[in-house]
Amino acid sequence: MKKAALPADETLRLQSLENLNILDTSAEERFDRLSRLAKQMFATKVAAISFIDANRQWVKSCIGPLNQEIPRDISFCAHTILSSEPLVVNNASTDPRFCGNPLVTAEPNVQFYAGYPIKHANGTILGTLSIMDDEPRGFDDYDIACFKDIADLVQSELRAIQLTTQDQLTGLLNAHGFQVLSQNSLNMCERLNAPASLAYFDVRGLKKINRSQGNREGDNALMFFAELLTFGFRDSDVLARLESDKFAVLLTNTPIANTQDILDRFKERVDRYAVEKKLPYTLDYNVGVSWVDAEGDFDFTELLGIARSFATKAKP
Template identity: 35%
Template sequence: MVLSVKKPDIPTNDEARLYALNILRILDTEPEQRFDCITRLASNMFDVPIALVSLVDEERQWFKSKVGLAACETSRDISFCGHSINEENHLIVEDATKDIRFFDNPLVTGDLSIRFYTGKVLRDHQGYALGTLCLIDTKPRQFSDENLQSLNDLGSIVERELLALRLAKLDGLTQLLNRIGFVSDTEKLFSSANDVRLKAYYFDLDNFKSLNDSGGHDLGDKALKVFSSGLQASFHHSDLVGRLGGDEFMVVSKAENSSDLNVSDPIAQLDQYLNTNPLYDEGNTSGLSYSWGVTDFIVTPETDFEHILKCADRAMYDQKMRKSDCS
């Protein structure tokens, strides 16, 4: 009889969940004491050989912190944590050999020999399940309500640390990367993406000052939020999207994301989004108009963020001038 591993179900909100995870820019980063102290404490507190902070990416689970495990990641298809993120709060598996979801899983039948697993779901401030704080043992065991409460408490600490990472990088109004976060993450991308072709888009809202003057700052803020949501909806979840300040936005995208035959042109997507999500000012529909420019480039050790920004900004300015000449 041929056995097949039960793959985790994909959450219905997985695209938004992955965006929430990717905006943290925490994947593939170095270990940090703020997380390592929690996994060490969890391993000792519950007397388990393995404790992990596991983040569930599109095709893998990646371990931000780990005790008792050499691997840095596993496939999402065989991950216990991939199942956990579909739960409200936690998943407990007392004996994986007796669980129909896991008895033939290679993490159970192979060298790791998982028997016991429990994972506390880690959520961001919007409720998206990013991953788990999980415990693993090579022998079956039970997990009491008291133990579960203690694990939940430790998980809450991990969630606060993840939130602190987010708040340091994000614009409070739009929830996009702020300038500091955007520059930092773009420079990290450049350092790890040698010979990769990227595109940099620069956006500027047209007549934003007039919009603020006529409708007040509330309408101006709404315009920024609507435009930000449009960018998030139009670009790939792995792209960097930031608000540089005022009404200026920037996106750095892998060229393959915007040239994929299965992905619509992001500018066309953005236009469609803005047309179907108009602003309303005292009952009258107010459309959002914007100018944009793009530059594409291949990353080299000499690639400089400020130079790329200037090129994209110049392309945007040229388009704005052409629009002005035609009006």
């Protein structure tokens, strides 16, 4: 086996990684959903999002059997960060860089590996999106293109952290974060010829709640609605609070017929929640929906504008 060299910008790279404050943090759904997506799309044993520290590969998100820390000396991902191009190892047992690697000769018995470099906004490569399997396999140009789409989503999540794109009250994405991640998700749908839908929610009566129950209860109402969105939609969907009482969800790989069923079930959940919690108000809302199929225009701004328009027209 061959130990990976150090990148030319190693000092800046490590400083950028430290400044991100992501090492040794808890699991986050924003990354786990992308690991699940990669594992499902390529049907591998393992999918992971990792960062290369000074002496270790630290795994932020992993679906499948893989240690959270791996010595950098034996890390496949330590080789991936040496280039802006993906690294594909079709058969590790016959690759001189990895054939004697303990990750190959013992658990998890890596035979196939593909890694895509994940960059900081300043261009340094912090880590990788990787998939692994215990059998050799092929990985063609189309696979690499799809793999890049998911890696772009991981990179967007990192930049979302850097740009502070989280809504502080609800924990959902804010408007900027929603735009960045939604357009990347739409790009992936377009490449895969997969449909997508966007639902825009206008929560009614917030001012009335603030007046009658106080601003704190108004904030609680918004947090309740965000919680219901989180449980009512899939892990792979993109959720956001755009403005004070405006929310949105991008549903990837979802035709409009399925979207309507999802929205009907969500409405039932919202109504049931208000009764179960004995809220002194109802969480009424208007919703507008836009969608795009394989032949359509996967443009975020247009989809959001159409959904917002429908929600506005739906007002009583």
